[in-house]
Amino acid sequence: MTALLDVVLPVFLVLGAGYVAVWRGLFSDAGVDGLMVFTQKFAVPCLLFAAISTLDLGQSFDWRLLLSYYSGSTLCFILGILGARFVFGRSLPDSVAIGFVALFANSVLLGLPIMERAYGAEALVPNYAIISIHAPFCYLLGITTMEIAIAQSREPLKLVRTVGKAIFSNALMIGIILGFIVNLSGMTLPGVVDEALGLMIRAALPAALFGLGGVLYRYRPEGDAKVIAFVCVLSLLVHPAVAYGLGWGVVGLSSEQLRGAVVTAAMAPGVNAYLFANMYGAAKRVAASAVLIGTALTVLTASAWLVLLP
Template identity: 35%
Template sequence: MSLLAIVLPVFGLIAIGFAAARTGLIKDHVGDGLSDFVFTVAVPCLLFKTLATADVPEASPWSYWAVYFAAVIVVWASAHMIVTRGFGRDKPTGTVAGFSAAQANTVLIGIPLILTTYGDAGRVPIFLLIAVHLPLMMSAATLSIELGGSERGDFGETLRKLAVSIFTHPIIIGILLGLVWRFTGWTIPAIPFQILDMLGSTAVPCALFSAGMALKRYGLAGDLRITLTVSFIKLILHPGLVFLFGAYVLHLPPIWLGAAVLFAACPSGINAYLLANRYGTGVRIASSSIALSTALAIISVTGWLWVLTRWAPV
């Protein structure tokens, strides 16, 4: 029951958002606006306030990053190989499949899930992963597709656009500003702090509701075998590897281990669809993987929470 008390409110808000969009109670463009608010205002404010004010523990983040991204490399390569060699798709499509299997919905689902599970103690692990997850994943996916196609355009121009898109991303800006503020040693004045706190507190419910509304547009299409394979790798293999590496190889602290596993257990992120749509390849694989993995995540996340409570080293 304690696990359900964590999972059901999170996925309940997703279900309500989906129902609101499905019934037409709230129009699709409203969902788009809500998602923009989450990405450009609420989450950056939450991350800025967290980084500027949190007590960062002495533990090194390198082992935390190593655990998570070692698993990313394995699942990305596995999905890519299965789709290209097993299903006979081209390399750019394999990149989309690998990206869908390795890139988690960290903002709309990961942050609310970890904050619900660990409270304020989960804020620092959230920041440490969000800070590198978006730049690394988007850069790797973009470069993989560009290098895999002989006629994709000017590679130098691609790098320039990639750098601009990363360093003008609101979440990255929020992190960088929080980092700069922390190094100044200044305290945040009372009224600005209250504003940041109010905006940041909207991140969790708005993110989950907008994730549900976004789910309405992603139906199951294309080869169901590929979608099932990508979803299995995303929901089972990825968090499983993170758990094994973090619990028994590099021995992460319990909350850091839990945050890494729950991040990995999140369904495929919307960035997979945006990447596929931008390059015109693997669009159905990305959209179907988002829909199916999100629908199944309520079961898999509950299972991983149980694993963390029963099998994680203390």
């Protein structure tokens, strides 16, 4: 257990340093915003671009890997909506937003550093395969469902524009698309560009974790304890359990693929889940608190899942 905490805790110590720095006034809100703009619009897209541009697409995109991860993701989205609506009596827009919180795992800012510390940088290939379609899948499913729920889906072209804008204005998605273009075209980047990318990449995850800690300070938990607990159970236990069960017991993933699917699935809801709730003005308090509490609980739950993995 000590060895596992040695893997997980450094990630959360960096995140906690950002939280404490903002809490104690050592780092301003404006500084956090600037740091998150740098990481989410520049450094992390560079990381994803470099990873996707060099992936062996034939081996990385195994339908069994994607099925194992996204079956659990979709199930949690559906269970989140149904539970919020029929167990907790929330409105339909609130229910969809709560389902989206259970759907959108923090695959980049938490999943990548924990996976890298646990198994090494060479083990990240399955993670990148999952991440490459994560934003399109989640936004397509979430926005389409929400637009139907709020009865604005009677204009199909408007729905397509709404979904397309959410996906293709996302800097992470742009980095992924450019990575695919370079990969499929066989282009070779000039050495000086590759070196510059390397500098950005090395800054990406530590800076993103520190900034995420500062962002989470804003989302201090308040109220809706039962709904928040429900979302955390879906995100931290049900999703990785489905990925593990399908990957190991049904489709027969390799050990490397199983690790990537389960570790990514075991991550807390990402900040984008709150941004989605905020965009529609639905279940914002649940989304914010679930992101914060789920991230804290990931210290324990991620360690437990690492014990079960080969």
